[in-house]
Amino acid sequence: MFDTIFLMEWAQFAVRWLHVVTAIAWIGSSFYFIALDLGLRPEAGAPKGVHGAAWQVHGGGFYHIQKYLVAPEAMPAELTWFKWESYMTWVSGFAMLVLLYWFGAEFYLIDPRVMEMPIWAGVAISAGSLTIGWLFYDWLCKSRFGEDNTKLMIGLFGVLVAMSWGYTQVFSGRAALLHMGAFTATIMTANVFFVIMPNQRIVVADLKAGRTPDPKYGKIAKQRSTHNNYITLPVIFLMLSNHYPLAFASEYNWLICSLVFLMGVTIRHFFNTHHAHKGYVWWTWGLTAALFGAIVWLSSFGPVEAEAEEAALSPAQARFAAAEGFDEVSDVVLGRCSMCHAAEPGYEGIGRAPRGVHLETPEQVAAAAHQIYVQAGLTHAMPPGNLSFMEDSERALIRRWYRGVVAGEAG
Template structure:
C-alpha cells in the first residue's frame, strides 16, 4: 500500500512540477523575447510620456500593443500583474519530488556504494548542502566586484559548476548526481526571483507610490539575474529528462557528459537570445553559438556510441549458458522487472519492461546491454550484481545471445 501511495504522490508531484515549470519558463522566455524585440515608439506622444519601447503583435484573433516605460508610467494602474508564483510552485513541487524520491528513497536513487559508501543521512545532508551552498556562492559572486564584469563572472561560474558536477558524480549515483545538479541550478534560479528580481520590482512600485526616484541598482541586478536564469533553463530541462537516458548519467565520465550537454544548452540559448535582436544588426545573427552547441551534442553522442569490446573482456559466456543468464536475471533483475515485483517500493515493472520469462529476456537484449554497460541498472545496485555477472551477461549478448 505504501508503494502505491508513493506512486500516486510521485505522479501528481511530477505533473504539478511540469505544469508549473512550463508556466515559469514560458513567461520567462516571453519577456526575454519581448524585451529584445522592443522598438522605439513611433508615436512622439508615447516617447514624451516615458515609453522606452513598444511592440505590436497579433495572436489568437486579436492585436496587442506592449509598451515598456523607462522607469514607470505617470500613474500606476489599479491592476498590476506579477509573475512569481510560477517560479515558486515549480521550486516547491521540485523540492517535494526530490525529498520523496531522491532523499526518501536515497538507497535506490541517490546512493551508489560502488561510487561512495555513504549512509542515508550523510547523502541527504550533502545533497542539501549543495543546494544551499550553490546559491550562497553564486549570490556572493554576483554581489562582489566580479559581478560587474559579466564575462569574467560567467567564466568563474562555468568553472565552479563544472567542479560541482565532478564532485556530485564522485559522491552519488549518476542519476542522483544529475538530479542534484539540476536541483542546485533550479534553487539558484528561484532564489534569484525571490531575493533579487521580485524585491527590485517591489522597490520600483514603492518608489512610484512615494513619488521619488527609484534606486536603479536593484533593477540592474534583477536584469543580470534574469539573464542568468534564461541561460540556466535548458540545462535544467535536460536534467529533468535525464533519468530516462542512462547513456548520459551512466557514462564513465558522466560529469563531463553533464557539463558538455549543459554547455550546449547554454550556447543554443545564447543564439536564440541574440536572434531576438537581429533587427539591430540588419537581420543578421551569428550562427557560431548554435553551431558550437550542435557540435558539442554531436561530440557527446559520438563519444558515447556503443562499441564492441572486440576481445570479449570479462570472459565470453560458453555455448548453452542461457540457463546461467536466466539465473542472473532472476536474482538481480526480476525483483523489479516482473509482473509482480517483489522489491520494496515497486508496484509495477519500471517502464513496463518485464524480464520474468526466457522469451522476454531474449526480446530485450539490446536494452539489457545498454543498461548493463551504462551501469544504470540495477538502480542503486540494490540487488548486488557483481562485476563478473555484469561482464558475463554483456559477453553473452555480444555473442548474439545464444540460447
C-alpha cells in the same frame, strides 16, 4: 488494497505532473519576456519614461506593449506579477527530490560503488549543496567580479563544472545529474525570490511614495533574469537525463553535464540575437551540434569501473537478497528479464539495457528490487507487451517477496 509503495508511486506521479505544468508556465513566460525585452524599439510619441515598444499579434488580436526603463510616473491601478510560476516549479521539484531521492536514497541516491555513506549523510549533502550553491552564487554576483558580466559568466561556468564533477564523486550517476538540475534550478528560483521580486517591490514602493525609483534595482534584476535565461535549457536536459542511462551512467557523465551548459548558451544566444533584430547567427547551431556530438561520443565510454558491477549491496538491498522467496524471484527475473537487461542484450533491436538496469545476477536483482516490484509486480509494465510471457503466479511471487521485506522493516 493500497500499500505504501502504491500510494507513493501515485504521489510521485501527481507531483511530477504539477512540476511539469508549473515549469511550462514559468519557462514560457520567462522566454516570452526575454524575447519581448530584446525586441523593443523606440516609438515616436510614446509617454515619458517609455524605453521601447512592440506591436504583436496573437490569437486573432493585436497587442501594443510598452516598457518603462525604470517605472511610470504613477503607480498603475492594476499590476500583474510573475512569480508564482517560479515558486511552484521549485516547490514541486523539491517535493519530487524528497519523494524519489530522499525516501528512496538507498535505491536512487547512494551508490556504494561511488561512495558508501549512511542515508542521513546523503540527504544532508543533497540539501546542503543546494543551499550553499545559492549562497556562493549570490556572493559572486554581488562581488566586484560580478560587475563584469562576461567574466562572471565564465566564472559561473567554472563553478558548474566543479559541481558536476563533485556530485559524480558522491552520488549515483542518475542522482548526480538530477542534482545538477536541482542546483541550477534553485539558483533560478532564488534569483526570483531573493533578488528580482524584492527589487521590483522597492520600485513599486517608491512609486507609491511619489519618489523617483533608482534604476540600479532594475539593472540588478535584469542581470539575474539573464542568467536564468541561459541556464533554463540545461536544467530541462538534466531533469530528463534520469530516464537516459547514456547520459548519466557513463565514465564521463560529469563532462557531459558540463557540455550541456555550453549548449544552453549557444542555443539561447541564437534566439536572443534574433529577438534583438541582429540577424541569425547560424554558427551557433553548428557549435551546438558539435557539442552534442561530443556528448554522444563521451557517452560511449562505459562506467568508471565496469568490473565492479558486483559491488557490495547496500543494507536495504542486502535485506531483499536475504528475504524469503528471493531465490525463486531471482530465477523468475533472470529467466524473463535478463535477455534485455544485460550488459550485452540478447533481444534483437535492443543495444543497451533499458534504463541502464542490469538483471543478470542475483545481486543485480536485489539491487533493483524496487523497480522490479513496481514494473513487474505491482503493474504489468515489464516485460513490455509481456514478450517473455511472465505468468501471474510469478508476478505474485515478486509481490510477496517485496512486501514481506517492507512489512518486516515496518514492524
